[in-house]
Amino acid sequence: MPTASSGADAVFLDKDGTVLENVPYNTDSTQMRFAPGAASALALLARTPLRLVVVSNQSGVALGRFAHSALRGVETRLTRMFAACGATLDAVYWCPHDERGHVAPYARACLCRKPQPGMLLRASREHGFDLERSWMVGDILDDVEAGNRAGCRALLIDCGHETEWQSAPARLPYAIVSDLHEAARMIVEHHAWEHGHRPDANTQVQP
Template sequence: MNKAIFWDKDGTLIPDIPYNVDPAKITLYTDAGSSLCRLRAAGFKLIIISNQSGVAHGYFKESRLTGVWNRLTELLSPYGAEPDGFYYCPHFPGASIKQYDWVCTCRKPRPGLLLKAAREHQIDLSQSWMVGDILNDVEAGNRAGCRTVLIDRGNETEWLINSHRLPTTRARSLSEATDYILATTRQLVRPDGSDAYPI
């Protein structure tokens, strides 16, 4: 089994430009590349989990998300931190595009995308983390069985709290979140000298 960091995209890895799919407008937060690089070096897979209701609302075609994925890969590649997967939800209840108008299990705060990624990448969710900038990200991670980090950039405005929406920790930046994850991830060593899972 593998361990992973699940990342929200907008407002977490990149500045949030609502419904943007123009690759030229996508930039990383300054500490994103180095943070993901450090976590990959610690043995974590890097998976992006994103709600993309702009598809359901007809703001852009679902095919445009390929350019977003390619741009993120391009930006993170120099750090050796290319994502291992990009999972998105195009649905929204009451949306104008009928094929996307339904209550799904993949739109955060539901955990469907994390569960799908875990199956496809053989991920042990109990040894993994979800990192995001709003409590819907936290809830999705907690419901999936991950530990969670809220990047507190001021993007959460509702603060509707319940037991599923309490993060393991809050951080002011990706580098601070990375420090916390690494500090609380202690590697075990098997008798044969190989790395075991962190506890």
């Protein structure tokens, strides 16, 4: 996979419920479909220098729902789906752990399972991402907390998947959006202003 340049800004994306329709424990590529707004969001983000990284809890490995090796096929399918939108999937990070599981060595607590920020911190170390100028987008508050704890700006897609709303500071999103496309529009506009130029007609966010 391509390696991000030093100091690059990244958009960290949760997989299920954010990029893809939320199908629990799914590793079947024929069942991997974009969530509403995701394809157009990736096409929009593809017109920027932002790096796209999927960070996903995959407790199904620890719980014995599928083998860790099955995630290679998921990554391959995601890469092709991004490419079909004109976007590059720069990196993928999985957390296969769950202390409720029974499959060794994955049945344990860890520092990478969201809301822990481990996957984002690892991505920053390996690719040189500037976390303070990067974003985390997900559909539950564990995603938001992971992004906040890593130092990113975190956006919550309010699509009904979060059921345990909490007002702890670490779980407060930078903003709440309706889908990934709305998140992408916000990110693109912020990125343009931060880098000293207005978005062009194709990327400008309308009220």
